[in-house]
Amino acid sequence: MKQIPLQAEVKATKKLTVSSLTKTRKRSDYFWAYLMIAPTMLGLFIFYLWPIIQTFYFSFTEWGAFGQYEWTGLDNYKRMLEDTNLLQSFKNTGIYIIFTVPIGIFLSILVAVLLNQKIKGKSVYRTLYFLPVITMPAAIAMVWKWLFNADYGLLNYLLSLIGIKGPHWVSDPKIALYSIIVVAIWSGIGYNMVIFLSGLQGIPKMYYEAAEIDGAGSIKVFFKITLPLLSPVIFFVSIMSLIGAFQVFDLIFMMIGKSSTALESTQSIVYLFYQHAFVLNDKGYAAAIAVLLLIVILIITAIQMVLQKKWVHYD
Amino acid sequence: MMKKWLIMLLTVVLGLLGLAGCSDSKASSDAKDGKAEITYGFWDKKQVPAIEEIIKLFNEKYPNIKVKTEITPYGQYFQKLETAATGGALPDVLWMNGAHVVQYAEGKVILPLSDMAKKDNYSLDNYPKSLIDLYTVDGKVYGIPKDYDTTGLWYNKKIFDDAGVSYPDDTWDWNKLKEVAKQLTNKEKGIWGYAALMGNQGGYYDFIWQNGGHIISEDGKSVGFDQPEAIEALKYNISFIKEGLSPTQAQMTETAASELFSSGKVAMMFDGPWMVPEYMKNPDLNVAVVPKGKKRAVAIHGLSNVIAANTKHKDAAWKLVQFLGSKEAADIYAKTGTVIPAYNGTQDAWKDAVPNLNLQAFIDGAEYSVPLPSVKNTGEIWQYETDILKKAWSEEVSVEDAVKELTKKANEALKK
Incomplete structure (x- = not known):
């Protein structure tokens, strides 16, 4: 959603600069411009760019206790090729993404469209859907952990009323990942819903009026007008949720115990990174995992950028 | 316009305050009057009441040393320490267990206490020998035992x-x-x-x-x-x-x-x-x-109190560690039934503090225990x-x- 006005602005300023302003603009103007953005650039460099460069460097090192490290070249990357845990964590993260991103986007659009109608008490519903977003992830995880508890949880109690013996939601290796996916979708709907809502309200009324005059039904209107005009927003949300899903950590950390039998089948790439960096104190290998993750996200985002030309409509 | 000036003024004032803050803390660390604020890091929140009481008693003796407690749950405790040690930001005094003492002593992030103990005539004979041995690395004692536990x-x-x-x-x-x-x-x-x-x-x-x-x-x-x-x-x-x-x-x-x-x-x-x-x-x-x-x-196994090598208040930290290992502190631990104090001769008081439990079982265990x-x-x-x-x-x-x-x-x- 943010991208559309931004791109429009960029185009507008480009036109201006190209036409007349470049010639008249003095050097000193540029000096002031750079000076003004310097504080932000400095912050960006120190807190974002520098750590990335350092991580890249550390991925070629091996760490001992308390910050001593030595250069080991490509050893960490060679080790990755044989690491079954890493493979498993990529698989877990993949499953997590395949379920949370499409289902999450689908449900958020559905909720946004429903709450965009003229219905009674819609602000109450909007608030309810947004509540998980402003709740701390730790609190969400704790409450769901209790709901999911196999012996004393609410979920299995309700199931027992209709005679079903519920499974071990968060400690059965086959189910635990899906339990986490449910919580992730539940807690992500609100945020995406707000973005979609604003996207929906940005669609000019005249299109709907024209469609109405032409006698289009509501389903046709949705697929022919709403969805295409919402596509830039969908694109934005899908990129953001994909990157977010690649970096899933907190829910798994909070809901799956360290000695849980389901840890291997749920641990994500970032969880494995955390395990190596802070538990096993193997910071060099952890940095290599982080670099690999960065590259994978970069590639997938690039693919999305190329594909978007086929389905995203900017007016 | 007014607003802009106000923001600039605020920035300057806050900046100066920040600078002043830095210099202030430096001055106090150099001060010779023994005034200091030190942090005490540990993990068990069940021991907070006892530790608060001990610090109160400590402050009666040393009113100039302010002790701030810092609790980290055991699950994250040593991960946090590892990072803090790398950045030189360990609490001045902290809990150590037998599993990590060798690594921390060899990494030189905690201080050997033997010399200070000798200088101050602080006797290490008041604790079970097995516990002192547990915290001895390369012939130097790194921790003063606070308690011990069996099963x-x-x-x-x-x-x-x-x-x-x-x-x-x-x-x-x-x-x-x-x-x-x-x-x-x-x-x-x-x-x-x-x-x-x-x-x-x-x-x-x-x-x-x-x-x-x-x-x-x-x-x-x-x-x-x-x-x-x-x-x-x-x-x-x-x-x-x-x-x-x-x-x-x-x-x-x-x-x-x-x-x-x-x-x-x-x-x-x-x-x-x-x-x-x-x-x-x-x-x-x-x-x-x-x-x-x-x-x-x-x-x-028993825990001990150690001093971080990055402490700015070595004297104050050593005073706290001595006090935490003293009979007074052990008596408070015993009286509240919190843990078996390591100080020799205070174990019976611990046992008597909770008469409805057969705590003798734990003390008996020490006889045939394996470190x-x-x-x-x-x-x-x-x-x-x-x-x-x-x-x-x-x-x-x-x-x-x-x-x-x-x-x-x-x-x-x-x-x-």
């Missing part, structure tokens, strides 16, 4: 009474434990006879020693998990789960065994004296000595134990396969 067999009297079984005593052995666990398990009421916890101290370590096995060989080069004695001990442990006498590994990760026990769902379990403040609230609970296997054995092994990479080995043995506990892999993998990984860690 006892906690049990729920009510469940025993309902089933008409007599309470555990010092005649019990492995067979008896199993037999009673069978009698007490009641599927209908949701009661398990025993909780076969997957933990090393007060868990499989104790069983392995009782069966005549060892954890780390005497030369410190290999582990003994793949020895027949160890395999048999692990199998005995897991058999409780297999036979339905204990909650499964999955159940115990979802609901902590200690919670199941204190709410009357588990009849017996091994646990340490650190649970006394919690369990003494429930009048149904009591404790006995752990049953014997081929011989009697139980793990002993918790401590090498440079203990932390790493513990991590492998959790990762690998949990698969045996959940019956995903056989005990034989699990110990094979564990022994391989642990032996590699020992070589580092």
Whole structure:
């Protein structure tokens, strides 16, 4: 959603600069411009760019206790090729993404469209859907952990009323990942819903009026007008949720115990990174995992950028 | 326009304040009047009341030293320390356990205390020798012991009474434990006879020693998990789960065994004296000595207070550590029943503080106790134990396969 006005602005300023302003603009103007953005650039460099460069460097090192490290070249990357845990964590993260991103986007659009109608008490519903977003992830995880508890949880109690013996939601290796996916979708709907809502309200009324005059039904209107005009927003949300899903950590950390039998089948790439960096104190290998993750996200985002030309409509 | 000026003014003022703040703290650290603010890092929130009382007493003696406490849950404690130590930001005084002391001493992030103790005539003979040895690295003492702990067999009297079984005593052995666990398990009421916890101290370590096995060989080069004695001990442990006498590994990760026990769902379990403040609230609970296997054995371990090498207030930190190891502090620990104080001669006061529990069981344990092994990479080995043995506990892999993998990984860690 943010991208559309931004791109429009960029185009507008480009036109201006190209036409007349470049010639008249003095050097000193540029000096002031750079000076003004310097504080932000400095912050960006120190807190974002520098750590990335350092991580890249550390991925070629091996760490001992308390910050001593030595250069080991490509050893960490060679080790990755044989690491079954890493493979498993990529698989877990993949499953997590395949379920949370499409289902999450689908449900958020559905909720946004429903709450965009003229219905009674819609602000109450909007608030309810947004509540998980402003709740701390730790609190969400704790409450769901209790709901999911196999012996004393609410979920299995309700199931027992209709005679079903519920499974071990968060400690059965086959189910635990899906339990986490449910919580992730539940807690992500609100945020995406707000973005979609604003996207929906940005669609000019005249299109709907024209469609109405032409006698289009509501389903046709949705697929022919709403969805295409919402596509830039969908694109934005899908990129953001994909990157977010690649970096899933907190829910798994909070809901799956360290000695849980389901840890291997749920641990994500970032969880494995955390395990190596802070538990096993193997910071060099952890940095290599982080670099690999960065590259994978970069590639997938690039693919999305190329594909978007086929389905995203900017007016 | 007004607003802009206001913001600029604020920025300048705040900036100056920040600078002033820096210089201020520096001045106080150099001050000679002994005024200092130091931090004390630890993990157990059950000990907060006792520690607050000790600090109050400490401040009566040294009103100029302000002590700030910093609690980090045990699960994250050593991860946080590791990062803090790398950045030179450790709390001035902190808790240390036997598993990590070698690593921290060799990494030079904690200070040796022997010289300071000698200079101040601070006697180290007031503590059990095994505990001083635990915190001695390369001939230098790094920690002043604060407490020690062994393991006892906690049990729920009510469940025993309902089933008409007599309470555990010092005649019990492995067979008896199993037999009673069978009698007490009641599927209908949701009661398990025993909780076969997957933990090393007060868990499989104790069983392995009782069966005549060892954890780390005497030369410190290999582990003994793949020895027949160890395999048999692990199998005995897991058999409780297999036979339905204990909650499964999955159940115990979802609901902590200690919670199941204190709410009357588990009849017996091994646990340490650190649970006394919690369990003494429930009048149904009591404790006995752990049953014997081929011989009697139980793990002993104790915590100590150490000083971080990055401290700016070495003198103040040393004063606090001395006080935390003093008889006054031990008396407060004893009086409140929090832990078994390490200071010789104060243990009886601890026992008397909670007369309705048979705390003598823990003190008796010290006689035939085995120190918790401590090498440079203990932390790493513990991590492998959790990762690998949990698969045996959940019956995903056989005990034989699990110990094979564990022994391989642990032996590699020992070589580092």
